[in-house]
Amino acid sequence: MSYALRRLLGLVPTLFIIVSLAFVLVRLAPGGPFDQEQTLAPEIKANLERAYGLDRPLGEQYLRYLGRLAHGDLGPSMRLRDFTVNELIAIGLPVSLTIGGLALALSLLIGLPLGLGAALARRRGLDRLLMATTALGIAIPPYVTAPLLALVFGIYLRWLPVAGWEGGQLRDLVLPVVALALPTLAYLARLTRASVLEVAGLPFVRAARAKGLSEARIVLVHVLPPALGPVLAYLGPAAAGILAGSLVIETVFGLPGMGRFLVEGALNRDYTLVLGKVIVYATLVLLLNLLVDLLRALLDPRIRARRRA
Amino acid sequence: MSAEAPLLAVLGVGVSFPGARPPVRALADVELRLLAGRSLGLVGESGAGKSQLALAIPGLSAPGAVVEGSIRFCGEELINASPARLRALRGRHIGFIAQDPQAALAPHLKVGTQLTETLRSHHALDARAARAAALQMLERVQVPAPAARLGQYPHELSGGLRQRVSIAIALIASPSLLIADEPTTALDVTVEAGIRALFLKLRQELKLALVLVSHDLAVVGGLCDEILVLYAGRVVESGPAAAVLKDPRHHYTAALAAASATLEAPLGLPLATIAGSQPAPGVELAGCAFAPRCPAAAARCHAERPPLASVAAGGARVACHFPRASA
Ligand SMILES: Nc1ncnc2c1ncn2[C@@H]1O[C@H](COP(=O)(O)OP(=O)(O)OP(=O)(O)O)[C@@H](O)[C@H]1O
Numbered sequence: 001m002s003y004a005l006r007r008l009l010g011l012v013p014t015l016f017i018i019v020s021l022a023f024v025l026v027r028l029a030p031g032g033p034f035d036q037e038q039t040l041a042p043e044i045k046a047n048l049e050r051a052y053g054l055d056r057p058l059g060e061q062y063l064r065y066l067g068r069l070a071h072g073d074l075g076p077s078m079r080l081r082d083f084t085v086n087e088l089i090a091i092g093l094p095v096s097l098t099i100g101g102l103a104l105a106l107s108l109l110i111g112l113p114l115g116l117g118a119a120l121a122r123r124r125g126l127d128r129l130l131m132a133t134t135a136l137g138i139a140i141p142p143y144v145t146a147p148l149l150a151l152v153f154g155i156y157l158r159w160l161p162v163a164g165w166e167g168g169q170l171r172d173l174v175l176p177v178v179a180l181a182l183p184t185l186a187y188l189a190r191l192t193r194a195s196v197l198e199v200a201g202l203p204f205v206r207a208a209r210a211k212g213l214s215e216a217r218i219v220l221v222h223v224l225p226p227a228l229g230p231v232l233a234y235l236g237p238a239a240a241g242i243l244a245g246s247l248v249i250e251t252v253f254g255l256p257g258m259g260r261f262l263v264e265g266a267l268n269r270d271y272t273l274v275l276g277k278v279i280v281y282a283t284l285v286l287l288l289n290l291l292v293d294l295l296r297a298l299l300d301p302r303i304r305a306r307r308r309a
Numbered sequence: 310m311s312a313e314a315p316l317l318a319v320l321g322v323g324v325s326f327p328g329a330r331p332p333v334r335a336l337a338d339v340e341l342r343l344l345a346g347r348s349l350g351l352v353g354e355s356g357a358g359k360s361q362l363a364l365a366i367p368g369l370s371a372p373g374a375v376v377e378g379s380i381r382f383c384g385e386e387l388i389n390a391s392p393a394r395l396r397a398l399r400g401r402h403i404g405f406i407a408q409d410p411q412a413a414l415a416p417h418l419k420v421g422t423q424l425t426e427t428l429r430s431h432h433a434l435d436a437r438a439a440r441a442a443a444l445q446m447l448e449r450v451q452v453p454a455p456a457a458r459l460g461q462y463p464h465e466l467s468g469g470l471r472q473r474v475s476i477a478i479a480l481i482a483s484p485s486l487l488i489a490d491e492p493t494t495a496l497d498v499t500v501e502a503g504i505r506a507l508f509l510k511l512r513q514e515l516k517l518a519l520v521l522v523s524h525d526l527a528v529v530g531g532l533c534d535e536i537l538v539l540y541a542g543r544v545v546e547s548g549p550a551a552a553v554l555k556d557p558r559h560h561y562t563a564a565l566a567a568a569s570a571t572l573e574a575p576l577g578l579p580l581a582t583i584a585g586s587q588p589a590p591g592v593e594l595a596g597c598a599f600a601p602r603c604p605a606a607a608a609r610c611h612a613e614r615p616p617l618a619s620v621a622a623g624g625a626r627v628a629c630h631f632p633r634a635s636a
Pocket residue numbers: 326329333334335353354355356357358359360361362371373408524590
């Protein structure tokens with residue numbers, strides 16, 4: 001437990017670096033948040049900039065931002081002036097977490113058994129079929145599958161709504177979650193297959209067979225736990241991929257998630273909004289990676305031993 | 310001797326890998342008999358097919374291997390036996406210790422689990438009874454602090470201890486036959502001596518039949534009643550250990566014996582004194598496979614493969630056209 005806590009604290013410096021880099025990168029782009037509003041009189045623009053502290057030296061702005069951030073305050077949005085960034089995230093995050101979390105869960109729930117099944121059916125029909133379809137699943141990105149799914153199931157078949165979010169009903173979730181999950185699901189299936197096949201060839205599996213254990217026990221107790229290591233390790237990158245994909249998916253299906261306003265925010269130089277969302281995304285990925293690390297140690301006593309040393 | 314029904318009877322066994330490039334015949338025409346409670350040493354240099362034979366007996370040959378011939382255990386044919394039947398025999402009646410037992414323990418499972426699962430997959434046994442049996446078995450193989458070991462993982466044990474645990478796992482369900490593939494090779498000399506002593510003790514205590522694989526004649530000689538010498542996948546000599554050791558009739562066995570005698574350390578290069586090497590995998594010579602290296606080779610040796618034939622009343626058999634004279 002204390003180890004988990006230590007690792008959690010260890011995220012702070014990483015996050016600090018990410019925040020600093022993001023702060024600089026956002027400011028490197030030419031122009032500012034109030035440039036595009038042609039109707040703005042120069043004195044009003046100056047007033048606005050003063051109100052948001054943009055007239056101060058960059059270093060001071062940075063320190064002030066960090067000070068607020070330490071209290072969990074991401075500041076006011078510079079373009080959506082009725083909202084703070086915290087409020088915008090509070091609206092978007094649950095939506096994004098729902099579809100992202102469901103997509104990840106779906107990928108695991110279907111990808112792992114598929115991969116295991118393919119490994120057990122090695123080189124026979126089922127395996128070949130799975131390998132071919134998953135290759136396709138990985139190759140086609142969500143921005144292609146999403147409109148296709150919407151077209152087929154929403155417009156031709158009329159089974160599911162094409163877009164919308166009425167309080168996150170299941171029927172609204174199906175298409176975006178499936179579109180988002182497909183590449184990760186396919187990749188996880190292939191990874192699981194490769195990992196299971198590799199472990200199944202190790203000497204200790206033959207030793208398990210020499211003991212007369214049932215095939216089920218060999219697969220579930222001897223092969224699967226070590227084979228899950230690389231699969232779990234991929235969950236961090238997988239989550240990052242799903243987050244990136246969710247930007248597109250939310251736009252295609254008109255979902256009020258974290259992705260909404262982010263692209264406009266970046267184009268309009270809504271510094272605080274972009275920065276705030278980047279920080280939330282980064283924190284999510286870091287936390288998930290930490291969780292994955294802790295899970296892996298649970299499966300592998302050698303990792304636990306190294307950690308104690 | 311032939312009156313008693315053998316525990317293990319292997320006849321005309323071949324193991325080949327037709328899918329390999331080039332296709333490999335790892336074992337051909339192997340024949341052996343082992344009575345209950347007796348021990349047989351399988352010797353030969355690396356690649357001779359010792360492991361392939363050890364694996365074929367309990368049906369553990371690698372996928373892609375084609376096994377032919379007859380392997381009878383207690384009179385029951387094991388080749389083409391159903392997977393369920395083989396599962397019931399493995400662990401329970403035939404114990405197996407793989408080459409490199411260090412790698413044969415599952416890294417993520419506690420020693421206790423690995424011991425008790427064998428027992429519990431063959432007998433209806435509750436966790437406490439299985440644990441008690443595991444403790445007893447660890448004591449029998451002289452593992453210090455056995456109770457603590459049950460909760461440990463393999464990486465927490467020394468090489469010698471891991472080997473003892475592997476032996477305990479192979480023996481916990483009281484098999485009548487133990488197959489041990491080079492059980493001492495990966496260990497240092499003092500640990501190896503301890504394991505050898507343990508094998509001697511266990512054989513006496515458990516009345517176990519043993520197939521012991523080694524590339525060292527001396528190791529096998531000290532532990533086994535009979536010796537079977539493999540060369541390039543074929544039996545070249547078999548017979549009572551004392552006779553084969555003292556009076557080897559095949560020129561390859563003689564070279565092995567000389568090599569073993571000149572080297573104290575069993576981990577050394579036991580065949581350093583035999584120039585040349587076995588035919589490459591996939592290459593099959595028409596005559597005697599040892600002919601290219603044999604000091605006594607004649608034209609006939611290259612043309613005609615010598616059959617395994619009796620040379621002495623004691624049961625010794627040799628595959629050689631011109632066996633060495635009896636000492
Ligand atoms: N999967 C395989 N495919 C093709 N050939 C194989 C395969 N496994 C083993 N062989 C061949 O079988 C032959 C015998 O191998 P085996 O492992 O039985 O030798 P060994 O006597 O146990 O040697 P060592 O002392 O090195 O363990 C070798 O020539 C090897 O190339």
